[in-house]
Amino acid sequence: MNPERRDQHSSAKGSPSFGRPPPQLGKSPYPQDPSQYAREYWKWLDEDSKIPPQPATPVERKLLVRQFEDHRAQLESFSRQNIGDTKDMKRWYTTIVGFPKHSSSTPIQDLTRSTLTLWNIVLLQLITPSQSISPKCLFAERTLDGIFYAVLSPPATVVEDPEGVAYALSIYNFPTAFGSPLQYLDALFPRGTILAIREPTLKAPAQDTSAHPFLRVDSPADIAFVPVKSAQNIKWRSGDVIPGAPRLPNNTDAWQLLGNEHYRTGKWFPAALAISHALTLIPSDREREALPLHLNRAEANLRLQYYTGAAYDAQWIIAKVGATDEYAYKALLRLAKARYGRGDFRGAAEDFLRYKGRHPEDVAVATWIDKCRERMHEAKTGTYDWTSLFIMASTPKQIRVEAADFVGPVEVRWMQDRGRGMVAKRNIKLGELLLAAKPFASVYSEELQSDEGVVTIDLLSGSSREQTDALLLSRIVEKIYGNPDLHNAVFDLYAGPNLEWTPPHTYPPPHRSACEVDPFDPKVTIDISRLEAICTYNVFCPLRLDNPREDERAKPAALYTIPSMFNHCCVANATWYCIGDLMIVRAAEPIPAGAEVTIPYCVEETYPDRKAILRKHMIKDCRCRLCLEDLRDGEARHQKQQALKGELDGAVTKSLSDARALEEQIAATYGSGRSGLRPLSARALHVVAEKLRMSTNPHDLVEAIRLDMKALERYGFALARGGLPIGTERIPTATSFLEPIEVMLRIANTYVVLRDEANAACWLKAALWRECGSFCWIGVRPDHHFSAVTDMSVGGGRELFMLLHQDLLQRMGIYDFADRALPR
């Protein structure tokens, strides 16, 4: 045991001598100033950590059990009456991340069994049903605005050790447990379950001095279920039977039946767990009996997307029975699906083909084989059917598109001043696809419960995070739990300078083979504090091409692994966007071999807004051209700009003259001597141009075009003569691509109104070029030589362009004109 652990043990044994409670949030779920709140919270944590250890207050077992049982009864009654389901009411939960949390890294084999008063690996028996410790309705507080506030609560129960010492246990981040109904928790953690917890921590209750200390486990990898066979040898001082507990199976068949029942009702994790129990009871000389169990567990693991676990189970069967046995063929099919899920499309295709050789009647396998081939082609060539992906992603519930990762002419290198970064392996041309990547995990607002909101306050960055972030962390934990070989893909990501650990200079980590997902010995360490830090530094909001105006409720949150190697620059040389959840990175300018490739982490118009987003990524200051120019303008101009930006957001209702006055005021917030790049000014000019378009006077329309062209310069475009009206040397990356494209389409429309179809067509082509350069340059292989604009618009680029802007083109009445004017 290391010295740090010993400290924790002594403080764990210590009684909670209470300091003051942690800073409160007040009546709004969002703190007004999250950085101030974070500072107060750190101060409180610092004070709290100095409270000296004292013996823990003993908790009266009976009393604790009664409290929990009463509580559970209340919850059941609430759920029967549907309390809290009122449509106009929304419950808010707060969760705080970024403070040190304990996760054990000592392998189970190196720990000795002990009791709650000794702390090492502790055996605990669940003696009350599981529940949420602060139920939604019970402790939630109703306010005048009809909002409920409560603290986000993990599943909790009462546990005792063999000596009969009982405490409440809160289990955070356990796979599939987040927000689950009581019935599911009963299946996952029924009373009588015996758990072995690696080096647990006992916490003093922070909020309520009359409450009892409780055991807190943050990492699911610190929890091992105890197999029945081992459990038989444990003597419980309180007696062997827990009143009211269900009889847990004690033989293979009964566990198998329970597993089948869970599987039938869609409870995949409890199903896999029951099968694991059944497997422990099969004697080594009757291994054939284990075959159907491994087969079933492989299927449950596939449902859970625990592809590593599924591959292990299938491979186990094939290794035992040889490749020609019928069991092996069934296992082969599951292995093939697991390989597909793991991104091993070649291996999956080979397995599907072998299976098809034996079972030609299985038509579904042919589709799988086709899918494997498509994925292999994508991964090798970077050729995707963007239009189909876009259509798929625009369909509700299909955000997670099926596509392979592609790594183009870029590689990870150590950059000295900012850790790792991406570098061009060769000279790269504008528009080339550099990377396409699926996320490790992602959450979209559609997946949030509509009657609940979660506010996450990140103490590391001193900012509040999106509602999707809280769910994202549990998804990442769950994916690692079920795919332990992927641990380093996440844990080798940057986690900040405060840790003793430095990330390896290379990425991705070497490939590891499939291993068992073993609920009796998880064999993986999931350090939750480090994972929270990894999220702070690396989580992106995936801006979707198929849904650019994201849901107001919450922006999506996703962790992409290889794309996390790109460093930030507001005026970057690469640009990115997502179709569904597929992140696509393209060169925004020609990039010489050896140069660092950067992407913008934010596309905000003003310096303070960009700074706020960069703060969430822990970047104190960006030294790009735009930020340096903004910095030279000074704080007073920034403040003025922020205030005027607010006015510009509401400018729809303003008159033309007021809009002009506002535009002038905004223009004046930029100092002289700057380059043309002035994003807020660009939008202000476009607002005035739109007001002018309401007139039928041709002079006003010409003026609108002039202002929009000026707006494009302020977005960073160079205006050109002949060919396309905009320069094609680089794609500006400081703002989202949508605004400039809309400006170009409006110019095209105005030319149509003025009956100048030649100019209108030029501007449509410019918009198409801009978009193709970033996202939909289809039909052109990455190694294809190109420079002419027409090359950029070959193939599906036009098709996707028409799809993407269909609404706007139709509203302006120029859809048919665009269809004719754009080259096919």
Ligand SMILES: C[S@@+](CC[C@H](N)C(=O)[O-])C[C@H]1O[C@@H](n2cnc3c(N)ncnc32)[C@H](O)[C@@H]1O
């Ligand atoms: C997504 S990671 C980028 C890869 C990272 N450099 C690594 O070694 O893994 C984001 C972190 O990289 C660093 N970083 C990225 N862009 C930067 C910039 N323009 N200036 C300084 N640090 C930057 C910051 O520490 C940031 O939190």
